[in-house]
Amino acid sequence: MLLAMNTAPSFDPFTVSDWVFDLDNTLYPAECDLFRQVDLKMGDFISRLLDIPYDDARGIQKQYFREHGTTLRGLMIHHDIDPHDFLGHVHNIDYSPVPANPDLGEILTQLPGRKLIFTNGTVAHAEAVLDRLQIGSVFEGIFDIADADFVPKPNEEPYRKMLSEHGVSPESSVMVEDMAKNLEVPAKLGMRTVWVKTDHAWSGDGASADYVHHETRDITGWLKALV
Numbered sequence: 001m002l003l004a005m006n007t008a009p010s011f012d013p014f015t016v017s018d019w020v021f022d023l024d025n026t027l028y029p030a031e032c033d034l035f036r037q038v039d040l041k042m043g044d045f046i047s048r049l050l051d052i053p054y055d056d057a058r059g060i061q062k063q064y065f066r067e068h069g070t071t072l073r074g075l076m077i078h079h080d081i082d083p084h085d086f087l088g089h090v091h092n093i094d095y096s097p098v099p100a101n102p103d104l105g106e107i108l109t110q111l112p113g114r115k116l117i118f119t120n121g122t123v124a125h126a127e128a129v130l131d132r133l134q135i136g137s138v139f140e141g142i143f144d145i146a147d148a149d150f151v152p153k154p155n156e157e158p159y160r161k162m163l164s165e166h167g168v169s170p171e172s173s174v175m176v177e178d179m180a181k182n183l184e185v186p187a188k189l190g191m192r193t194v195w196v197k198t199d200h201a202w203s204g205d206g207a208s209a210d211y212v213h214h215e216t217r218d219i220t221g222w223l224k225a226l227v
Helices: 034-050 054-068 071-079 083-090 102-110 123-133 156-166 180-189 219-224
Strands: 018-021 114-118 141-143 173-177 192-196 214-216
Touching: 034 054, 034 071, 034 083, 054 071, 071 083, 102 219, 114 156, 123 141, 141 156, 156 180, 173 180, 180 192, 192 219, 214 219
Parallel strands: 018 114, 018 173, 114 141, 173 192, 192 214
Antiparallel strands: none
């Protein structure tokens, strides 16, 4: 059964060795809507790449997202694109909607264990977001899509590679994500999972499954309940 929002979870945080956080819509509010900017730029990239109308490009964009986990993965498979060109284009956005969150930084500092970022985005994108949040110094590592050889969550391979490269023991670690389906593999590997619920349609896919151990709409408030 899922816990109510912002209810203290039934585990001792002082037994946690590593806190692994997704980035987008997890560490900052989904209402910032950075993805809308990225989404529009993806459509523009595909339209230019394939020389097709923007509306047709958007259809391909969504199809690849559904079939391959990320639009980028679909473009690499079907059109052999350079992923760096794509990522540079779609992450050229305005980060100003992301507000500073010193409370989150303070709470993360109080929690024992390392704090890591695991994102389907890039290191540069993660650093830009963390800079806006003013919490970059809290995190000891970022595992991005390039580190994952451009294989995105929820595929199992990037999770295993992240655990190996950062020396994370899943049995004593926590994975925090805004997309519930991305918690299936971490739970299978032995991690405790936290779903950051948003109103985006893709957020709740898999939310009723037993691999979602805890849920909240406010990660700052939820973590406050621990400390």
